[in-house]
Amino acid sequence: MTQTDTQTPLLFTPIRLRGITARNRIMASPMCQYLSDDGAPQEWQLVNFGRFAMGGCGIVFTEETAVEARGRKTYHCAGIYHDSHIPAYRRITDFLRAQGAVPAIQLGHCGRRASQHGPLKDRATLTEADAQDNMKPWQGISPSPLPPTPDGAIPREMTLDDIRDTLAAWREAARRAVDAGYDLCEIHGAHGYLIHQFLSPLSNLRRDAYGGSLEGRMRYALEVAETVRAAWPADRPLFFRVSAIEGAGGVWGIEDTLALTRELKARGVDAIDCSSGGVGGDGPMPGVPRVPGFQAGYSREVRHATGLPTVAVGMISDAHHAEKLLRDGDADVIALARGLMDDPNWPLHAARTLGYAGALGLVQEREAQRLRLLEQHRADYPQGSAVAIPYGPQERVPYSWETGIARRG
Numbered sequence: 294m295t296q297t298d299t300q301t302p303l304l305f306t307p308i309r310l311r312g313i314t315a316r317n318r319i320m321a322s323p324m325c326q327y328l329s330d331d332g333a334p335q336e337w338q339l340v341n342f343g344r345f346a347m348g349g350c351g352i353v354f355t356e357e358t359a360v361e362a363r364g365r366k367t368y369h370c371a372g373i374y375h376d377s378h379i380p381a382y383r384r385i386t387d388f389l390r391a392q393g394a395v396p397a398i399q400l401g402h403c404g405r406r407a408s409q410h411g412p413l414k415d416r417a418t419l420t421e422a423d424a425q426d427n428m429k430p431w432q433g434i435s436p437s438p439l440p441p442t443p444d445g446a447i448p449r450e451m452t453l454d455d456i457r458d459t460l461a462a463w464r465e466a467a468r469r470a471v472d473a474g475y476d477l478c479e480i481h482g483a484h485g486y487l488i489h490q491f492l493s494p495l496s497n498l499r500r501d502a503y504g505g506s507l508e509g510r511m512r513y514a515l516e517v518a519e520t521v522r523a524a525w526p527a528d529r530p531l532f533f534r535v536s537a538i539e540g541a542g543g544v545w546g547i548e549d550t551l552a553l554t555r556e557l558k559a560r561g562v563d564a565i566d567c568s569s570g571g572v573g574g575d576g577p578m579p580g581v582p583r584v585p586g587f588q589a590g591y592s593r594e595v596r597h598a599t600g601l602p603t604v605a606v607g608m609i610s611d612a613h614h615a616e617k618l619l620r621d622g623d624a625d626v627i628a629l630a631r632g633l634m635d636d637p638n639w640p641l642h643a644a645r646t647l648g649y650a651g652a653l654g655l656v657q658e659r660e661a662q663r664l665r666l667l668e669q670h671r672a673d674y675p676q677g678s679a680v681a682i683p684y685g686p687q688e689r690v691p692y693s694w695e696t697g698i699a700r701r702g
């Protein structure tokens with residue numbers, strides 16, 4: 294990719310969505326921490342998400358946040374199902390905003406993937422034995438009474454009242470997210486959770502208006518979108534995360550996703566976050582190989598078919614790659630999850646890699662000032678130049694660039 298030095302890289306060009314402007318197009322992707330206390334985030338979340346804002350991300354998502362208590366995967370998942378949760382999130386959003394990032398929340402409901410241990414225990418289903426550790430199993434809800442895995446717990450088939458109740462929970466969660474200071478909201482419609490369970494014919498065997506045809510299976514997703522859109526301020530953007538295709542053996546494909554995203558656009562969704570996987574079966578769909586940009590093609594398809602802005606995510610960690618995806622019109626925003634865990638200052642480093650003159654503007658001025666000084670030192674004493682380190686008024690010892698030390702004698 295060619296680019297002149299004077300041109301601002303697209304990655305560092307602000308993006309405006311409704312009334313909100315992100316300083317750049319780098320997004321910290323939502324990441325569950327499994328460290329909440331009855332839904333409420335702790336110190337860990339403040340520091341963990343805070344470091345992504347300090348590193349220069351334009352948009353910082355916190356984690357999938359359950360709209361009701363039974364919609365958590367584990368007892369330690371985040372939730373926003375009580376008004377008492379609001380101050381704990383407000384503390385995080387205030388900090389993210391103070392660092393220049395747009396604070397973003399992903400609202401979710403796990404449906405049948407409830408009542409589990411976290412990933413460190415392989416997401417094993419809770420049993421009665423776990424009740425001794427204050428983790429009594431509970432029954433998940435889902436469009437059909439099908440377990441998430443062959444040996445998983447069978448969820449309760451949702452009644453129409455359940456559907457209405459969960460829609461009310463989505464609405465209330467969105468309202469609390471406003472009060473908690475979030476500027477951007479995403480509906481988690483991917484990864485085999487409740488919305489995806491309605492979408493996929495593998496997990497939805499209903500014969501009523503919420504099942505059967507594609508139109509029927511999409512109904513719940515679209516009602517959630519309408520509900521959240523109505524509760525979420527008109528001047529703030531709403532994203533929707535899709536599994537553009539399902540996992541190995543799944544049947545939901547890219548054409549289904551295009552149909553869904555066109556309908557989401559009509560309901561005021563502002564951007565589609567393009568992920569994949571979560572429901573699998575015995576069908577012919579192979580798993581998606583994990584290579585850099587493995588889901589970026591889905592982002593391109595959705596962007597071109599709907600005209601909606603999209604987010605590309607999936608093993609994108611090279612700044613030139615991120616920039617090229619934007620330049621080629623494959624996405625409008627680039628999201629990183631593990632890349633930011635690996636390097637929370639990734640935006641700053643990417644800015645330098647792309648020759649962005651405003652790189653140091655991405656971090657707080659008190660840090661930038663010191664980093665400028667560091668750059669000045671490097672300019673003052675170029676690699677290989679003659680340097681001597683004083684050991685006293687009369688004694689100077691040559692510095693060796695090879696060993697990185699000035700040794701006497």
Ligand SMILES: Cc1cc2nc3c(=O)[nH]c(=O)nc-3n(C[C@H](O)[C@H](O)[C@H](O)COP(=O)(O)O)c2cc1C
Pocket residue numbers: 322323324325326356357399481483484534568606607608609628629630631632
């Ligand atoms: C620790 C961790 C937690 C995650 N939690 C969520 C989540 O809460 N919601 C979600 O949609 N995706 C979640 N993901 C998926 C990421 O948002 C992202 O889509 C995925 O990791 C691919 O991006 P990457 O290759 O940059 O890590 C999580 C990923 C990780 C590593």
